[in-house]
Amino acid sequence: MDRIRIVGGNKLNGTIPISGAKNAALPLMIASLLTEETLILDNVPRLADVAQVxxxxxxxxxxxxxxxxxxGDHEYQGQTLHISAANIIDTTAPYELVSTMRASFWVIAPLLARMGEAKVSLPGGCAIxxxxxxxxxxxxxxxxAEIQIDGGYVIAKAPKGLIGAEIDFPKVTVSGTHVALMAATLAKGTTxxxxxxxxxxxxxxxxCLNKMGAKITGAGTSRIVIEGVAKLHxxxxxxxxxxxxxxxxxxxxxxxxxDVQLAGARPELLQSALDVLTQxxxxxxxNNEGIRVTRNGAGIRxxxxxTAPFPGFPTDLQAQLMALMACAKxxxxxxxxxxxxxxxxxQELARFGARIHLDGETATIEGISKLRGAPVMATDLRASVSLVxxxxxxxxxxxxxxxxHLDRGFERLEEKLSACGATIERISG
Structure with missing residues (x-):
């Protein structure tokens, strides 16, 4: 089993290229099931989760x-995938494929919308x-859709196709929004x-769905309207x-x-997190190339x-912020x-000497002047990078x-960091 060895204490200086978003690449790949024509996706990151999809x-x-x-390509440019779902030969997604990652369950939406049926295992993934x-x-x-759950599988049928409807989520759900969006593109009528x-x-x-011929308005707001179409291209x-x-x-x-330039980054995608870092x-x-981040001399405040749904502070950056706050004054x-x-x-950050007290869903972190290196264990995707x-x-x-866990969500992590002066290496076996 691979491990990562780090010797701390080096400042980071240089350029880190930002990869394509895992959380967009996975549903975009799954959306290819909605059309018999080829979907070409550029800037797809090379990640374990992408390989699993x-x-x-x-x-x-x-x-x-x-x-x-x-x-002429940049070293870190993502891969280009040509995905052709001309012939769907099987509408079952078995347990051994779906159990490792939650997003894989989403195939239920395009399979049901296009083929009228799907049998998908209940998902696995991060234990959070x-x-x-x-x-x-x-x-x-x-x-x-007519849905029953049998033997750990969700069996969905819509032999006459899906029908547009009003879907009011009782709480904000990214997974639910992705699934509803994909399914509604081929439904009859308005959703x-x-x-x-x-x-x-x-x-x-x-x-991307609109480029494929879907009629979607309002994405990025809390109210999305989808006019169903007969087929996508x-x-x-x-x-x-x-x-x-x-x-x-x-x-x-x-x-x-x-002092590091995050090449290709777009500040409007994480403004709340950048505001917190400024604080x-x-x-x-x-700047024109992305975002430059510096901290020279000033202490960590x-x-x-x-955490909150977008545009609030992302839950996926909570562990990383906690690591940072372990050294705040x-x-x-x-x-x-x-x-x-x-x-x-x-508990893993505590092995570095971090002083963290939990009370329900709130963590209080008492900053210390210096963390000490330690052997630690990654527990889930985002937590593992907080340890790095x-x-x-x-x-x-x-x-x-x-x-x-890291390989599921961070492309060439140790290469990107060592190029900026970090002493970090992967140890295989």
């Missing part, structure tokens, strides 16, 4: 061609709370989604930059000090933050409002174990 699509009979680097699929099922039932998620990745998927779309990766590296620079003492400068408070069980990194950030700033050596 490729396996799931392959199981349905989908042809995927990956175009690698060509002369229950994250049930009841809202996704509710959305499909509103669109006229209105209220209390929809407003995340940039939802907008990116809607933009092929298109070409570039995946937007990853705002969570952007925020993660910005926090690493704030933690270690230094904490980093200097954030958007404590902040009080609650004073007490910080972080409240997690999106997922229960999302403080599993606390802590290790970059800690005295001595840190060994991060179980890093397969």
């Amino acid at each position: 490729q396996r799931i699509l392959g199981n349905h009979g989908i042809d995927i061609m990956s175009a690698g680097k060509r002369p 709370g229950t994250r049930p699929v009841d809202l996704l099922i509710m959305a499909l039932e509103k669109l006229g 209105v989604i209220t209390n929809a998620a407003c995340e940039p990745e939802i907008v990116d998927v809607a933009d 092929g298109a070409r779309h570039t995946v937007l930059p990853d705002r969570i990766e952007t925020g993660t590296y910005a926090m690493a620079v704030a933690m270690t000090g230094g 904490a003492g980093a200097t954030i400068t958007p 404590p902040v009080t933050v609650s 004073g007490s910080s408070h972080i409240t997690e409002t999106i997922f229960e069980n999302r403080f599993m990194h606390v 950030i802590a290790g970059l700033a800690a005295e001595g050596e840190t060994m991060v174990n179980r890093i397969y």
